[in-house]
Amino acid sequence: MIACVFSLEASAQATRKANIIPLPVSLQEKDGYFMINPGTKLMANSPSEKQTAELFNEYFKSISGYALPIVATATNNVIILRTLQQSPAEGYRISSSPNAITVTGNDDAGTFYGMQTVMQLVPVEKSKNYALPLVTVEDYPRFQYRGLHLDVCRHFFPVSFVKKYIDLLAMHKMNTFHWHLTDDQGWRIEIKKYPKLQTIASRRKTSMVGRYADNKFDGKPYGGYYTQEEVKDVVKYAAARQVTVIPEIEMPGHALAALAAYPNLGCTGGPYEVGTKWGVFDDVFCAGNDSVFAFLQDVLDEVMPLFPGKYVHIGGDECPKTRWKECPKCQARIKAEGLKDEHALQSYFIQRMEKYINSKGKKIIGWDEILEGGLAPNATVMSWRGMEGGTEAAKQHHDVIMTPGSHVYFDHYQSKDKSEPIAIGGFTPVSKVYSFEPVPASLSETEKQYIIGAQANLWSEYILTPEQVEYMVYPRATALSEVLWSPEGKRDYDDFLNRLKVHLKRLDVKHVNYAKHVFGIVSKVENKADGQVSVSLDTKLDGGVIRYTLDGKEPTPRSPIYKKPIQVSKDMDIWAKVFQGQKAFGSGYHQDFIYHKALGKKTTLLTQPSEKYMADGAFTLVNGIKGNEEHASGAWLGYAGKNMEAVIDLGKEMPVKEVSCRSLQNPSQWIWAGKKITIGLSTDGKNFNNRTTEGSFGGKLIGEMKLHYQPGASARYVKIVLENAGKIPSGNPGAGEDSWLFVDEIVVR
The missing domain is CATH 3.30.379.10 (Chitobiase/beta-hexosaminidase domain 2-like)
Incomplete structure (x- = not known):
């Protein structure tokens, strides 16, 4: 964690006496x-x-x-x-x-x-x-649903902290706590009819440590669950603070912990064990087995009376169809119900459970995968894979809660500082959260009414303690509270920051371990002109001065003062820090840049990456930054089931000695290295001299494909086609699904 003391004196701009967050109407x-x-x-x-x-x-x-x-x-x-x-x-x-x-x-x-x-x-x-x-x-609020989510399955948090989480939520005029109670890595709520959910499903034999790609484990049993009396206590505590608690009981996927306790509920009959790795598992509830529905109905009969709100969240996300495709019971169900395929089988599963939940006076919420195969009639959609799912649901006149990973996944990094604690990936600073607009402009006025609100999600694979939860959530949740409560037209980020300087003192009163990056260095890598990549740095810290180095050495109070954007004119290792007098604030900004002929050059993507992994678009391939092992770090473009094709215009014909391109390999997360690469050189942009090579990645997580050229080779245009591995082979996670291809810097020398 970053520990430092800094000034929160109101700036000259903050002349108001009442610094309220979220800003009133x-x-x-x-x-x-x-x-x-x-x-x-x-x-x-x-x-x-x-x-x-x-x-x-x-x-x-x-x-x-x-x-x-x-x-x-x-x-x-x-x-x-x-x-x-x-x-x-x-x-x-x-x-x-x-x-x-x-x-x-x-x-x-x-x-x-x-x-x-x-x-x-x-x-x-x-x-x-x-x-x-x-x-x-x-x-009064802009949206009726204003939520925060907490995953207690990957890591478990005590009732005392859950109450503090609700306190902070209510302090910011948010009204919904989404409690993620069941998953592959642990079942966290007592179900009296099924005691093995407590004795078996709530405990795993070991946990991953470090980065996922390291594949290391601590060897320590881990577990915990909430008794029904504890749940009642939390719900009562929340109600006094005008907070509704929504339970999430995952189905049909993310069911491995339940299967470990009751293996008859799976397609193969087991044996199963509670998940020790993070990620997605092929073993899910068997959709052809009526005892599965009886089990889930029994579970919900105990869960629903504990939560007086109108919603039950049933998950519905990340459910591989691998087992269903091979399961005689599931195939018999598809045939008997006249279903098209396994996606329609998932829709059948969700709709069957929805009818039961509706019969008890409740409504379901599901992640946007519940759109696949046909949406359940009365379902509310929680759109996490972007805005598209929510947009489509609103057009079908279903209520929508927007929660896209791009803006409100608080398990993402909030700083590019290399000393940050390990996160799942991505980059979501406070400014990006504040810029979030939950209502897509493409909707009609009638359709916009179905966007009932939004929420932020905190998944806990890499979050081990209550203090780390606070560090990841605040002040990002403070920014989200203003997005969800205040009128859209009144939002002003600089004004928000001035009020935040006062507001953080209130978090100090509540002993919140909030992150302080928002008053550290804000960086932006831009292509100011063709081939001129520059790094802009800024700080909102009162009295803060940015000092920097270009050789990777830690800045000191004697280092040069940053006055204008730094142009990448050679290989650079930029490190910058904010100083108040002689004292540094935090670890600052630290990034390596590689200089090459394609840096900042006009790049055209002939195939478009997934919206989830767009990063900075085509500029991502020529911005001088190589990605690390984390696919969601913002340094990679991600393609699901298709090739990456791009053309770089070097501006003029010049000698070419080498062209290289990197991709990721992490089959456990459905990420497969590029199959082969074809590189074409051209002087006119129309006729390309193509060469192809295949890479040998071995056990590496990042592999590089490279072509060397003989003296005399030249080009103005360079075309790169990196071939996707295609469908995931059997025996691997996600078998039969489209593989992901992740690409970062294309280097031309």
């Missing part, structure tokens, strides 16, 4: 203050108002050391909680004078959120007297 400041002192009262009458007043006292006492008396009537030196029943839902108003602050909620949630805003008016320094700026606020 309307906030007007007035001259003067309302003073909280030991004589101040909280006026609350209904049970919900009293509960909200008590929660305010919990926070206030943690700062001041004293609580305010809760009374039924008061006329002076009072904070009044008042609840109406009107629209819009969750809205509230605040009016204040030197004598009183009145919070009027449109409903219980509105009163609660109004008091969350009042909490943010309270200075965080310990005192006996607190001056709250006088404000008038009119506020």
Whole structure:
């Protein structure tokens, strides 16, 4: 973890006294203050108002050391909680004078959120007297669904931390906690009818350590689960904070832990063991076995009464069809039901379970794979593989929760600093989260109404402790809260950062181990002109000065001060840090660049990569950056089931001695090295002299294919075709599915 102390003094731009996150619909400041002192009262009458007043006292006492008396009537030196029943839902108003602050909620949630805003008016320094700026606020949320997800299967977190997670969620006016309770690596909820889910499915014999590609294990048994009494306690705790808890019981895939306990539920009958690796497994619930549906119905009969919300999340994602294709029972089901194929069999599975869940008065949510083979009639779609699934579902008039990996997967890296703790990949800084727009512009006004909200997801393969959860989620969740609550037209990133400088002090009060990158170095690699790749650096840290080196040596207070973008004019190892005086803030920015003839040259992609792995488009292939072993690091273009084809225009004819291209190999994640490469040289861009070579990767995770040319060879245009490995061979994870091809820098020398 990065540990450092930095200044959070408000900048000259932050002239407001009320720094509220998420930004209210309307906030007007007035001259003067309302003073909280030991004589101040909280006026609350209904049970919900009293509960909200008590929660305010919990926070206030943690700062001041004293609580305010809760009374039924008061006329002076009072904070009044008042609840109406009107629209819009969750809205509230605040009016204040030197004598009183009145919070009027449109409903219980509105009163609660109004008091969350009042909490943010309270200075965080310990005192006996607190001056709250006088404000008038009119506020209500943009979206009805505002969620955070937590995976407790890969790593388990205690009830005490789950409650803290909910506290922080509510503090930011988010209203849904998505609790991911079952997966291949562990079953985490007590089911009394099936005790082996506790004794077997909740424990694995070992866990992966380090990067997935290292294939190393710690050799230590690992497990844990929540009793039904603990679940009830969490749900009650969340309800007091206006948070709905949605359980996720995975089906038909991600079922290995359950199969280990009850092997008759799988296609092969086992034996199975609880997953020790991360990733996707071929062994799933058998869709041709009626006992599977009986088991899941029994499980849900115990789960659903614990969660009073209207939704049950049934997963539906990443379900390989390998076993179903070979299973006589599944094939018999396909034939008996007149289904087209195994994708339609998955739709049958989901729709059958949906009917049961609907019969109990609940609705299902599923990941966007539930669109495959036909969408269940009343399903809500959670779109994670991009925006396309959600867009298609909205066009079919299904409710949609947007949660694309590109913007709201908080298990991704939030900094390009090499000292960051290991993450699953990707790059999602606070600024990218803040730029997220959940409603696709391509939808009609009617269709847009089906986008009911969004959520961020935190998968815990590489997240071992509560402190690391906090580090990955905050302040990114703070940015998302403003996306989901505040009017779209009022969003302003620089203004958000100024308010965040104050808001982080509130997270300090709650002892949150938040990441501080947002006030470190923000980098951008750009192609300013043909062949001129430059690196721009910026910091929002008050009083911060960026110093840098180009030789990979750690910057010091004597290193050059960054004043303008750094042009990549040779092989460079750029390392930059922010300094406040003589003290460095964090580890800064560190990136190697390779200089070659194709650097920054105009590149045309003849085949388009997956939207999930677009990185910086064609520029990714000529930006001077080589990727590491992580396919989602932002340095690779990813192609599912098709070749990578690109043409580079070198600008003029020049000698060519060597052309090379790299690809990844990680079959356990369906990633296969390029089969062969064809490189064509041309002087006119039309007629290419092609040569082909095959690579031998052996056990390497990154392989390079290279062609050498004799003296006298020249070209202006270089065409590269890297051939996809095609369908995944039998005996491998994802057998029969399209393999993934990942490509990074194309080097021309």
